[in-house]
Amino acid sequence: MKRRVRLLHVAGVVNSGDFVDSLLRGLDTSIFDIHMLVGEPPRRRGCSPSVSYGTTTAGYPFSRRHIPRLAKSIHTAIQSFSPDILHAHHFDENVAAALVTVIDHVPVYVIGRHYSDHVYTLTTGVKRRALLAVEAFCNWRATTIIVPTEEVRRLLVERQRVPASKVTCIPYALDLEGFRPSAATAVESLRAALTPDSGPLVVACCRLNHEKGLDLLLRAQAVVTQRHPRLRVALVGEGPARESLERLAAELGTRGRVIFAGWQTNVADWLAAADVVVQPSYSESYCQVLIEALSLGRAFAMTPVGAAPEVIGRDERGVLIPRGDAAALAVALERLVSEPELRARLGSAGRQYVETRLQPAQSIRRHEQLYLSTLRQTDRP
Numbered sequence: 001m002k003r004r005v006r007l008l009h010v011a012g013v014v015n016s017g018d019f020v021d022s023l024l025r026g027l028d029t030s031i032f033d034i035h036m037l038v039g040e041p042p043r044r045r046g047c048s049p050s051v052s053y054g055t056t057t058a059g060y061p062f063s064r065r066h067i068p069r070l071a072k073s074i075h076t077a078i079q080s081f082s083p084d085i086l087h088a089h090h091f092d093e094n095v096a097a098a099l100v101t102v103i104d105h106v107p108v109y110v111i112g113r114h115y116s117d118h119v120y121t122l123t124t125g126v127k128r129r130a131l132l133a134v135e136a137f138c139n140w141r142a143t144t145i146i147v148p149t150e151e152v153r154r155l156l157v158e159r160q161r162v163p164a165s166k167v168t169c170i171p172y173a174l175d176l177e178g179f180r181p182s183a184a185t186a187v188e189s190l191r192a193a194l195t196p197d198s199g200p201l202v203v204a205c206c207r208l209n210h211e212k213g214l215d216l217l218l219r220a221q222a223v224v225t226q227r228h229p230r231l232r233v234a235l236v237g238e239g240p241a242r243e244s245l246e247r248l249a250a251e252l253g254t255r256g257r258v259i260f261a262g263w264q265t266n267v268a269d270w271l272a273a274a275d276v277v278v279q280p281s282y283s284e285s286y287c288q289v290l291i292e293a294l295s296l297g298r299a300f301a302m303t304p305v306g307a308a309p310e311v312i313g314r315d316e317r318g319v320l321i322p323r324g325d326a327a328a329l330a331v332a333l334e335r336l337v338s339e340p341e342l343r344a345r346l347g348s349a350g351r352q353y354v355e356t357r358l359q360p361a362q363s364i365r366r367h368e369q370l371y372l373s374t375l376r377q378t379d380r381p
Contacts, residue, residue, distance in 0.1 A: 007083060010036075010089065018288070022175040067092060074100045083106060088110070111139070114285045116155065146169075148286035148306075150310065171363055174358070175360045186269045190269050202232070202276045204234070205237060208240065215241075215244075216280045220329040231337065237261075238263050246260065274293075282324065284306030290318075303320070317350040
C-alpha cells in the first residue's frame with residue numbers, strides 16, 4: 001500500500017481558524033500525514049488550533065534573533081518526521097528553512113509568502129539590500145512559492161525576478177463557519193458598553209504597527225467628529241505603535257473617543273458591533289479581517305493593498321481609499337457613517353462574495369493539487 005505524503009508545516013503561532021489551521025484541518029488525511037512545528041502557544045486564549053494534526057511546540061518565539069535556534073528545530077523535525085514536503089510560513093521561518101534545506105534533503109520546499117512590499121516601504125539602504133539578498137536566497141532554494149493575492153505574485157515576478165512558473169496564487173483557506181458572535185446578545189451588549197450615547201462605531205482589528213496606517217484613521221476621525229461628535233473608534237489589537245497612537249489621539253483631542261481594546265478572543269463580536277470596519281494599511285499580503293468582516297455583512301473601507309482590489313472591486317463590496325491619504329479616508333468615513341443604506345448594500349454584497357467565491361474547500365483542493373503535482377516532479381521514491 002502506498003504510504004501517505006508526509007507534510008511538515010512551520011509557523012511561529014497557529015490560532016484556531018486562521019489560514020494555516022483551516023488548511024491543515026481540511027487536507028485529505030488519507031493522502032497526507034500532517035505535522036506542525038510552532039514556536040509558541042496561541043497568543044490569545046481560546047484560540048488553540050485543532051488537534052486533527054500533530055503539533056510540536058518549540059517553546060520560543062520564531063523571530064530574527066532566534067533564526068539559528070529555529071534552524072536547529074526545523075532540522076530536528078525533519079530528522080524525526082522525514083517530510084516529503086516542507087512548507088514554511090512567514091519571513092523568519094523561511095530564512096531558517098532555506099538554510100536547513102542546504103544540508104537536509106527535502107524533496108519539496110514550499111514558501112508561504114504572507115507579506116507584501118514591506119521591504120520596500122519600511123526599509124532603505126544597506127538594510128533593504130540585505131533583506132532582498134536573503135529573500136533571493138530563500139526564493140532560489142524554494143521548489144515553489146504560494147502567495148495569497150495577485151499583487152504579491154506580481155511583486156515577486158516583476159520586481160524580484162522570480163520565475164513566474166515558481167509562484168502560485170491561492171487565496172487563504174479561511175473556515176468562517178464558526179466565525180459568529182459569541183452569544184445572541186453579545187453584539188448588543190458590546191455596543192452599549194462602547195457607545196453609551198448610541199453614536200457610530202468604527203473598528204480596526206489588526207496588530208498596532210506603523211504599516212497598518214492607524215494614525216491616518218485617528219486623523220480622519222478628528223475630521224469626521226466635527227460633524228459626528230459621537231463617533232467612536234475602537235482599535236482591536238496590540239503592537240509597538242500603541243503608545244504613539246495614544247499620544248496622537250491626545251494631541252488631536254479625541255483620546256476619550258478612541259478605545260484601545262488590546263487583544264480580543266471574541267473578534268467576531270467586535271466586527272459585528274461595528275458600523276464600519278477600516279484597514280488603512282500601507283502594505284498587506286492578504287488581510288484576513290477583510291474577509292471576516294465581509295462574512296458578517298459589515299461595510300469595509302481599505303487601501304488598495306492585499307486582497308482588497310480583488311475582493312472589493314470598483315467599490316462594489318466596500319470602499320477603496322488611497323494609501324497614506326487621511327483626507328480621503330475622512331471623506332469615505334463621513335459617507336459611510338452618514339448613509340446606512342450604503343453600508344447595508346456594501347455589507348450584503350461583500351457577504352455574498354465571500355460565501356460564493358472564497359469557500360475554504362476551493363483553496364484546500366488547490367493546495368493539495370499543487371503539493372502532489374510538485375512532488376511528482378521530484379525524485380521521491
